[in-house]
Amino acid sequence: MPNETRDAKRAESSRKILAAAQEEFALLGFEGATIRSIAARAGVHASLVMQHYGSKAALFATAVQLPSDDSNAAADHLADVLDVRLGELPPETRALVRSMLTSPEAAETMRSFLDERIDNLEQSLESSDEDARARAALTVSSILGLTIARHFLRLEAFERIPPETLRAAGAAWLREVATGAAPGPDPDRLDP
Structure with a gap:
């Protein structure tokens, strides 16, 4: 059970960081957004952002990933x-x-x-x-x-x-x- 709780917390932190990154990049672009501003918006420590995503560029690539929909005409x-x-x-x-x-x-x-x-x-x-x-x-x-x-x-x-x-x-x-x-x-x- 403790692993499920830890996994759930990790997943929730990752989701909050990603949502915060999408907002920061939308407002400030890649150059203007910082790991610290994203962390502050997500309500987490900046080191947690790095633990989840590794770098600003990797977080950006994930944040701007667009869904593909190839099944429609x-x-x-x-x-x-x-x-x-x-x-x-x-x-x-x-x-x-x-x-x-x-x-x-x-x-x-x-x-x-x-x-x-x-x-x-x-x-x-x-x-x-x-x-x-x-x-x-x-x-x-x-x-x-x-x-x-x-x-x-x-x-x-x-x-x-x-x-x-x-x-x-x-x-x-x-x-x-x-x-x-x-x-x-x-x-x-x-x-x-």
Whole structure:
């Protein structure tokens, strides 16, 4: 029984440290967050953070690890991604995007994650065309651009366009990406 209690305490400490790290990295980025500030937020001693994760870089890599969801169809998956990117960002996403241009570790984590997303999307696109990889790469990089424009640059257009309009326009675009269908002329825009 004592081992279960010790294991449970260790697991709870690890969970608190990870949650604190996600918040600190989201607020301050990799460079601004410190082991001491993470420990203080978690309510533990800094040495405990090191015992659990070994280094700030290892903790960062764990804190920004994003879940992969390869079981959804491409269009459904992309719609889910769009909803997340138009809504509030999870702390691990905010931390990774904030830090990717200033930290080699964050840049490598982001590059690996995006390369994996491109590979997964390419495989799930409804297309036998050779352009699936290009569509996957353009889609993944466009969603990253959307994330930066909406949450970090805070473009004014995102404040003026109703969220449901953004979602509908984005969903239509992503359906075209997923199916490989080239958009046809809009009959409402054709001159008589």
